[in-house]
Amino acid sequence: xxxxxxxxxxxxSPAAPAAAPAPPPPLQEPVRHAPLWLAAAFLLPNxxxxxCTFVYDDRVIIVENDALHPRTLEQxxxxxxxxxxxxxxxxxxxxxxxxxxxxxxxxxxxxxxPWMYHLVGLALGLAVVLLLHRFLLAVDSPPRTAFIAACLxxxxxxxxxxxxxxxxxxxxxxAAFALCALLLYRRGRILPALxxxxxxxFSKESSAAFxxxxxxxxGARRDLPRRSSLFAGLGAGLVIAAAALAHxxxxxxxxxxxxxxxxxxxxxxxRILTALWVQCLYLSKTIVPATLxxxxxxxxxxxxxxxxxxxxxxxxxxxxxxxxxxxxxxxFRAPVLIYAALFAVTANVLFPIGTIMGExxxxxxxxxxxxxxxxxxxxxxxxxxxxxxxALLYGxxxxxRNLDWRNPEVFYTRLAETSPASAxxxxxxGALRASLGDDVAAIAAYDRAIAVFPAYxxxxxxxxxxxxxxGRNADAMESYRQCLRFDxxxxxxxxxxxxxxxxxxxxxxxxxx
Numbered sequence: 001x002x003x004x005x006x007x008x009x010x011x012x013s014p015a016a017p018a019a020a021p022a023p024p025p026p027l028q029e030p031v032r033h034a035p036l037w038l039a040a041a042f043l044l045p046n047x048x049x050x051x052c053t054f055v056y057d058d059r060v061i062i063v064e065n066d067a068l069h070p071r072t073l074e075q076x077x078x079x080x081x082x083x084x085x086x087x088x089x090x091x092x093x094x095x096x097x098x099x100x101x102x103x104x105x106x107x108x109x110x111x112x113x114p115w116m117y118h119l120v121g122l123a124l125g126l127a128v129v130l131l132l133h134r135f136l137l138a139v140d141s142p143p144r145t146a147f148i149a150a151c152l153x154x155x156x157x158x159x160x161x162x163x164x165x166x167x168x169x170x171x172x173x174x175a176a177f178a179l180c181a182l183l184l185y186r187r188g189r190i191l192p193a194l195x196x197x198x199x200x201x202f203s204k205e206s207s208a209a210f211x212x213x214x215x216x217x218x219g220a221r222r223d224l225p226r227r228s229s230l231f232a233g234l235g236a237g238l239v240i241a242a243a244a245l246a247h248x249x250x251x252x253x254x255x256x257x258x259x260x261x262x263x264x265x266x267x268x269x270x271r272i273l274t275a276l277w278v279q280c281l282y283l284s285k286t287i288v289p290a291t292l293x294x295x296x297x298x299x300x301x302x303x304x305x306x307x308x309x310x311x312x313x314x315x316x317x318x319x320x321x322x323x324x325x326x327x328x329x330x331x332f333r334a335p336v337l338i339y340a341a342l343f344a345v346t347a348n349v350l351f352p353i354g355t356i357m358g359e360x361x362x363x364x365x366x367x368x369x370x371x372x373x374x375x376x377x378x379x380x381x382x383x384x385x386x387x388x389x390x391a392l393l394y395g396x397x398x399x400x401r402n403l404d405w406r407n408p409e410v411f412y413t414r415l416a417e418t419s420p421a422s423a424x425x426x427x428x429x430g431a432l433r434a435s436l437g438d439d440v441a442a443i444a445a446y447d448r449a450i451a452v453f454p455a456y457x458x459x460x461x462x463x464x465x466x467x468x469x470x471g472r473n474a475d476a477m478e479s480y481r482q483c484l485r486f487d488x489x490x491x492x493x494x495x496x497x498x499x500x501x502x503x504x505x506x507x508x509x510x511x512x513x
Contacts (some may be wrong), residue, residue, distance in 0.1 A: 002317070007326075029141055029144040034133065035133070039130070043124060048164055050281065052407075056294060056428075059165050060188070061102075062106070070213075098169070101169070121166065124172035127172075129150055129154040131183070137219055139220050144383070146374070148370075150370075152387075156394060157398045161360040164402050174201075177199040177200035178364075180196045182220060186220055186221070194236065197236055201239055201243045209345050210345055242280065260355065261355050261489075262298045264352035272348075275348035276319050277304050279347065282365075289397050296358065299423065303338065325481045328394060338367055376387055400498075427445070427458070427459050434510055439467075439469050460493075469507055473500050477501065
């Protein structure tokens with residue numbers, strides 16, 4: 001073939017350029033003066049706690065409990081071998097570290113100065129906020145995400161029951177110890193971490209759930225030798241076992257009062273349906289805290305008995321949606337699992353606990369919610385504006401909620417407004433009216449409580465006291481008989497009834513609130 005007709009080679013087409021790698025997400029700059037901003041976010045809305053006094057469980061557990069007024073080292077030591085509740089008819093709990101803290105405050109004059117207890121409560125609450133921020137940074141959360149999560153945690157109004165109620169400081173004390181333990185564990189200091197974890201568990205037993213955090217948050221255990229991780233896991237298990245054994249040794253009864261948690265009386269399936277609906281309430285009150293209350297006992301939350309109740313489906317959808325989110329999204333998995341792990345012990349799903357719902361129980365689990373919200377908000381270029389708006393809204397609600405705890409009259413009146421269907425709330429109004437000298441109004445309130453919970457022995461006894469003070473002895477005796485019908489061990493009712501039956505006059509003293 002001649003050169004003239006030789007086919008020319010086709011020029012090679014240029015190779016297609018390789019696809020450019022996706023740009024890495026922009027690095028988040030550290031938030032300047034983050035600890036100061038977090039301290040302001042928590043302290044400014046909560047300073048009103050310093051003006052509050054002892055109310056509700058604070059009076060039962062601290063003011064009226066002689067065991068927490070020790071005068072000798074031996075009496076301090078007995079705090080570690082006795083149960084949490086002074087009332088032998090209540091559910092048994094074992095929280096010696098919290099009791100020791102409160103007893104120490106009483107010994108240095110806190111009984112006459114409630115602000116001392118509230119000051120310690122604020123210090124613990126602030127410590128938890130700062131420790132949470134540091135922990136999130138330690139597990140490689142982006143700085144902005146860590147700051148937003150800690151800031152939201154500091155602002156949530158639902159936390160008021162943990163930070164303003166004196167006995168709520170068991171929550172903050174346990175969370176502070178647990179977060180310190182996680183930080184030390186992250187650094188490989190296993191023995192100090194286990195010691196702090198033990199202090200957390202003996203402050204509040206539900207803090208045992210923090211042991212699951214390294215399992216659901218890989219960054220919490222990074223770079224640790226396998227042997228150290230196994231040793232830490234074994235040690236945490238031994239701490240939890242020791243707490244369970246101590247609880248068993250000091251327990252006089254594991255009975256759960258039906259008035260506190262009626263879900264303990266129904267089948268497991270019905271209890272779980274009710275518990276999932278209660279999770280919907282926790283979520284709604286955390287995000288939109290329009291109505292907050294210190295009491296959700298019988299009959300404020302009607303039980304969910306079967307699937308023809310729409311609340312059953314709401315709870316199932318919430319649980320299913322959380323499971324799908326955790327499985328489908330890697331970045332949302334840890335927040336969802338943290339929430340589930342920290343609520344596992346107190347959610348009434350695995351087993352019934354001493355209350356159907358308590359806002360203080362949402363304190364530690366809300367770490368998961370605030371982390372989830374922070375992941376979403378950190379991507380918004382207007383995150384500062386959104387966070388400032390939430391700070392104003394949540395801060396104002398927290399200020400208002402703190403005022404509800406300032407004295408018994410305000411607290412119990414507000415309690416009856418926020419939980420009108422609760423027998424305990426109506427009973428509390430009766431106790432308040434009786435303490436103020438209005439026995440007629442007290443009887444009306446006790447009647448409302450008994451109408452809700454007909455087996456309310458304590459309401460019958462105090463109703464009898466009010467009737468006796470009014471000179472209505474026949475009615476008082478009948479009320480005492482009804483009390484003894486439901487609680488044959490009520491010594492005060494037995495004594496007053498015997499005196500009235502013998503023809504003696506009875507004028508039971510008014511119990512201050």
